[in-house]
Amino acid sequence: METVGNSREVSYNRAKLWQIICFAANNTSTNIYLVAFSFVTYFSTGILGLAAIFVSQIMGYIRIFDGLIDPTIGVIIDKTDTKFGKYRPILIIGNIITALSFIFLFNIHKFGSAMTIPLFIIALIIHKIGYSMQQTITKAGQTALTNDPSQRPVFNIVDGVMTAILFSGAQIVISGYLTKKHGGFTDGFFVELRWGVIIISAVLALIAVIGIWQKDNQKYFGLGEEKTQKTDLKDYLKVIKGNKPLQVLSLAAAIMKFNAQMFGDAVVNVMLFGILFGDYALSGAISAMMIIPNVLVTTFAASVARKKGLKYAYVLCLQIGLVGLIALAFMLLNGGPGALDLTNWGLYSIGFVVLFAIGRYFTSAPSGLVLTMGADISDYETSVSGRYVSGMIGTIFSFTDSIASSFAPMVVGWVLAAIGFAQDYPTAETALTGDLKFATALLFAIIPAVGIVIALILMRFYKLDRETMIQVQEKIHAMKAAKDVERTIDIAQNVELSDMDYVDLSQYPIDEEE
Numbered sequence: 136m137e138t139v140g141n142s143r144e145v146s147y148n149r150a151k152l153w154q155i156i157c158f159a160a161n162n163t164s165t166n167i168y169l170v171a172f173s174f175v176t177y178f179s180t181g182i183l184g185l186a187a188i189f190v191s192q193i194m195g196y197i198r199i200f201d202g203l204i205d206p207t208i209g210v211i212i213d214k215t216d217t218k219f220g221k222y223r224p225i226l227i228i229g230n231i232i233t234a235l236s237f238i239f240l241f242n243i244h245k246f247g248s249a250m251t252i253p254l255f256i257i258a259l260i261i262h263k264i265g266y267s268m269q270q271t272i273t274k275a276g277q278t279a280l281t282n283d284p285s286q287r288p289v290f291n292i293v294d295g296v297m298t299a300i301l302f303s304g305a306q307i308v309i310s311g312y313l314t315k316k317h318g319g320f321t322d323g324f325f326v327e328l329r330w331g332v333i334i335i336s337a338v339l340a341l342i343a344v345i346g347i348w349q350k351d352n353q354k355y356f357g358l359g360e361e362k363t364q365k366t367d368l369k370d371y372l373k374v375i376k377g378n379k380p381l382q383v384l385s386l387a388a389a390i391m392k393f394n395a396q397m398f399g400d401a402v403v404n405v406m407l408f409g410i411l412f413g414d415y416a417l418s419g420a421i422s423a424m425m426i427i428p429n430v431l432v433t434t435f436a437a438s439v440a441r442k443k444g445l446k447y448a449y450v451l452c453l454q455i456g457l458v459g460l461i462a463l464a465f466m467l468l469n470g471g472p473g474a475l476d477l478t479n480w481g482l483y484s485i486g487f488v489v490l491f492a493i494g495r496y497f498t499s500a501p502s503g504l505v506l507t508m509g510a511d512i513s514d515y516e517t518s519v520s521g522r523y524v525s526g527m528i529g530t531i532f533s534f535t536d537s538i539a540s541s542f543a544p545m546v547v548g549w550v551l552a553a554i555g556f557a558q559d560y561p562t563a564e565t566a567l568t569g570d571l572k573f574a575t576a577l578l579f580a581i582i583p584a585v586g587i588v589i590a591l592i593l594m595r596f597y598k599l600d601r602e603t604m605i606q607v608q609e610k611i612h613a614m615k616a617a618k619d620v621e622r623t624i625d626i627a628q629n630v631e632l633s634d635m636d637y638v639d640l641s642q643y644p645i646d647e648e649e
Contacts, residue, residue, distance in 0.1 A: 147281070147282055147283040147286075147608065148279075148281060148282050148283070148350075148355055149281050149283050149286055150280045150281040150286065150350065152289070153346075154280065154346045154347070154349065154350065155280065155281070155286075155289055155290050155293055155346070156293050156346070157342050157343060157345050157346025157347075158276060158277075158280055158290075158343050158346030158347050159290055159293040159294040159297055159343075159346075160297065160339040160340075160342040160343045160346065161226060161269065161272060161273050161276075161339070161340065161343030161346075161347075162270075162273045162294050162297070162298070162506065163294075163297040163298065163301050163339050164230065164269065164335075164336045164337075164339035164340045164343060165233075165266060165269050165270040165273070165336070166298060166301055166302075167301060167305070167332050167335055167336050167339070168233055168237070168262075168266060168332060168336060169399070170301065170302060170305045170332075170399070171237070171328055171329070171332045172262075173399055173400055173401040174309075174320065174325075174328065174401050175194070175240070176190055176191070176194070176401060176402060176544070176560065177320040177401065177560070178240075178241065178320065178325050179255065180559060180560060181319075181320050181321075182244050182320075182321075182322060182325065183243060183244055183251050183255065184248070184251070185251070185252070185255070186557070186558050187548065187551070187556065187557065187558055187559050187560045188548050188552050188557045188558070190544075190548075191544045191545055191547060191548025191549075191551075192544075192545060192548060193255070193256065193259070194259070194541075194544040194545075195541040195542060195543075195544050195545035195548075196541070197256070197259040197260065197263060197541075198263070198537045198538070198540055198541030198544075199537065199538055199541045200260060200263060203534070204263070204264060204267065205267050205271070205530035205531070205533040205534040205537060206371070206527065206530050206531070206534060207530075208225075208264075208267050208268055208271055208526070208530050208533075209271065209275075209371075209524075209526040209527035209528070209529060209530030209531070209533075210371065210526070210527060211225070211526070212225055212271060212272070212275055212525075212526025212527075212529070212530075213523070213524050213525070213526040213527055215526075216353070219351075220347075220348075220351030220352065221279075221351060221353075221356065221526075222272050222275065222276045222279070222347055222351050223344050223347060223348070223351050225268050225269070225271075225272055226268075226269050226272045226276075226340060226343060226344060226347075227340065227344065228265075228268060229265045229266070229267070229268030229269030229270070229272070230265070230269050230336060230337060230340040231265070232261065232264060232265025232268065233262060233265035233266050233269060233336070234265075234333045234336070234337065235261070235265070236258055236259075236261040236262035236265055237262065237329050237332065237333055238329065238333070239254075239257075239258045239261065240255075240258035240259070240262065241325050241326070241329045243255055243258060244322075263537075267530070267533055267537075269340065270533065271526065271529045271530050271533055272343075272347075272529075273506055273529075274506055274509040274510070274525070274528070274529035274532060274533075275509075275513075275525040275526045275528070275529035276347050276350075276351075276525075277290060277506065277507060277509070277510040278356075278510045278513045278514060278523075278525040279347070279350045279351065279352070279355040279356055279525075280346075280347065280350050280355075280510075282510070282514055282608060282611075283608075284444070284511075284601060284604045284605060284608065285441050287445075287507045287510060287511070288437040288438075288440035288441045288445065288448075288504075288507060289437065289441075290506065290507055291433065291436065291437040291440065291503045291504055291506070291507055292433060292434050292437040292438075294433075294503055294506065295429070295430060295432075295433025295434065295436075295437065295500070295503050296430050296433065296434075298429075298433075298503065299425075299426050299429035299430050299433065300426060302399065302422070302429075303422040303423060303425055303426045303429065304422075304426075305422075306404075306418055306419050306422035307419040307422050307423050309328075309419075310415060310416055310418050310419035310422075311416060311419040313327060313328060314415075356523050356525075371524065371527055373520075374516060374520070374522065374524055374527065374528075375531065377519075377520075378512065378515070378516055378528075379596070379598070380511075380512050380515055380597055380598060380599045381512050381516070381528060381531060383593050383594070383596045383597045384505065384508055384509075384512065384532075384594075384597055385531050385532050385534075385535040386535060386593055387501075387589075387590040387593040387594055387597070388501070388502070388505040388508075388532055388535065388536065389532075389535035389536050389538065389539035389540075390539060390586040390587075390589055390590045390593075391498070391499075391501050391502045391505070391586070391590060392502060392536040392539055392540045393539040393540050393542060393543055393583075393586060394498055394499070394583040394586050394587070395499055395502050395540075396540045396543035396544075397543050397546075397547075397578055397579065397582065397583055398495050398498075398499065398579070398583070400543060400544070400547055400578075402547055402551070402560050402561070403547060403575070403578050403579055404418050405560075405561065405562060405563055406561060406571060406574065406575045406578070406579075407467075407575050407579055408421070408475075408563075409562070409563030409564075409565075410561060410563065410565050410566075410567050410571055410575070411467065411470055411471065411472075411567060411571070411572060411575050412470065412471075412472060412473070412474060412475040413471075413472030413473060413567070414472075414475075415563040417475060417477065420477055421477075421488070421491065424477075424488065425491070425492060425495075425496070428492040428496060429492075429496050432452075432492070432496040432497055432500055433496075433500055433503060435500075436448045436451075436452050436497075436500040436501075436503070436504060437503075437504075439451060440504060440507075443601060444600045444601025444602075444604065445504055445507060445508050445511060445599075445601075445604075446508075446594070446597055446599060446600045446601075447600065447601070448500075448504060449501045449504050449505075449508070449594065450591065450594050452497045452498070452500040452501050452504070453497075453498070453501060453587050453590055453591050453594070454591070455493060455497040456493065456494060456495075456496075456497035456498035456499075456500075456587060457498075457584055457587045457588065457591070458493070459490050459492075459493030459494030459495075459497060459498070460494040460498060460580045460581075460583055460584040460587070461580075461584055462490050462494070463487075463490040463491060463493075463494040463579075463580045464576050464580035464581050464584065466483070466486060466487055466490060467572070467575060467576035467579065467580060468572065468573070468576050470483070470487070470572070471567065471572075472567060474487075475487055494580065498583060498587060501590075505532065508599070509528060509529055509532055510525070511599050511604055511607070512528055512599065513525040513528045513529075514604070514607050514608065514611060515599055515604075515607050516528065517611055517614075518607045518610040518611050518614070518627065518632070519627060519628075520627055521614065521623055521624055521627045546578070546582065547578060550574050550577060550578060551574065554568075554570040554571065554574055555570075603632060606632040606633065606635040607632060609635040610626065610627075610630060610632060610635050613626055613630070613635075614626050614627060
């Protein structure tokens with residue numbers, strides 16, 4: 136434990152900077168599969184020969200399945216207690232399963248057409264199990280990594296930089312190298328994509344294991360090994376029903392996940408750059424330009440969070456993003472082939488780049504903040520019940536994310552089917568029509584803007600601001616210092632968070648070994 140100086144002397148568990156940097160690699164390790172997975176639609180239609188509308192619906196249903204299994208994975212994480220720790224085994228197993236699912240998925244066409252659909256569904260299910268196992272550790276593990284409210288947002292800065300490099304770099308490589316090398320989304324394209332993703336993800340997962348190694352210890356879980364309350368299956372329902380911050384933020388975060396899926400959807404990006412602006416290679420050029428703005432926005436959000444709290448930063452980013460998306464929608468409706476020119480800059484090109492950066496990245500920044508806010512909610516639950524259920528809370532976010540993001544490919548499929556693309560997705564060679572222009576603006580800006588409005592309404596009911604989280608850590612401090620388990624539970628159940636402003640924490644000394 137390390138005591139951080141403030142007026143009430145709370146003893147915080149803090150991480151070293153290198154540990155935060157290394158552990159943040161786990162989110163990048165799973166996100167690289169998310170990038171590659173967005174191109175599965177082209178593999179399924181171009182290589183497997185499946186109908187576009189069928190694929191869009193199946194992809195949505197698989198994400199719903201992913202959401203349904205997430206709570207089970209959360210329980211497994213909370214019940215895991217090995218010599219190798221709680222988080223490291225799940226992280227490693229999840230990465231291995233995800234890698235095997237990709238090898239299987241991109242070889243389905245070698246088993247014959249009769250087996251295509253059932254094997255496609257099986258591969259997607261296996262992928263979602265592995266992905267959920269590893270991805271949940273990103274949220275759950277942060278509770279053990281650090282509980283200092285001013286340090287937790289540092290994770291968001293590191294994660295934001297890594298995510299910016301990943302998504303922008305991937306778009307550059309895919310649009311500027313892989314598609315040109317292999318002549319589009321061919322079998323050779325997917326072979327190289329598959330192995331590149333598997334290798335990079337495995338290396339990043341290993342780095343994350345190193346980052347969480349020291350903190351993957353029972354003394355950093357909840358109230359410690361002896362005072363943390365045992366949690367039965369029936370208790371999980373109590374947590375879900377009684378934890379209002381969890382309910383509110385999981386719903387708001389799900390909407391932001393839906394928006395992120397829309398921004399990153401391969402088909403939507405082909406429509407935006409390849410059809411509306413007439414040059415798909417622009418997507419790679421824009422991605423390269425957006426690395427610095429993305430990092431700046433992420434750093435801004437995390438800096439605001441360190442000073443004024445995660446909730447304040449979350450809401451502020453949504454408000455700025457909403458303004459950007461509304462303006463961007465008008466620009467898209469007035470765009471066309473040649474309007475975006477990155478060699479001879481005009482007012483349209485400058486305006487698009489600025490609004491694209493504001494609309495997309497201020498809207499996406501809250502998704503990074505949620506990774507840390509989930510740890511706040513886990514600590515809040517510990518302070519009011521004495522339970523440590525970081526795994527379950529992490530998977531509740533994954534559950535709502537999966538349900539909401541399942542609608543992204545469905546919505547894309549529905550919108551495109553409505554304008555005549557039920558069998559095949561539009562490609563960069565598809566001619567621009569008025570319907571395609573409106574569909575692009577609808578999918579990339581208008582629908583995400585509506586989602587932000589809903590999320591802002593929800594956040595009015597989220598109470599874990601900076602001051603409240605200080606009170607949460609003060610209460611946990613007192614609970615850890617209680618003389619026995621009965622006194623710990625008494626503090627949890629009978630001491631309100633607001634009462635902590637009047638408690639002298641010097642009366643609650645904590646042994647550093649705890």
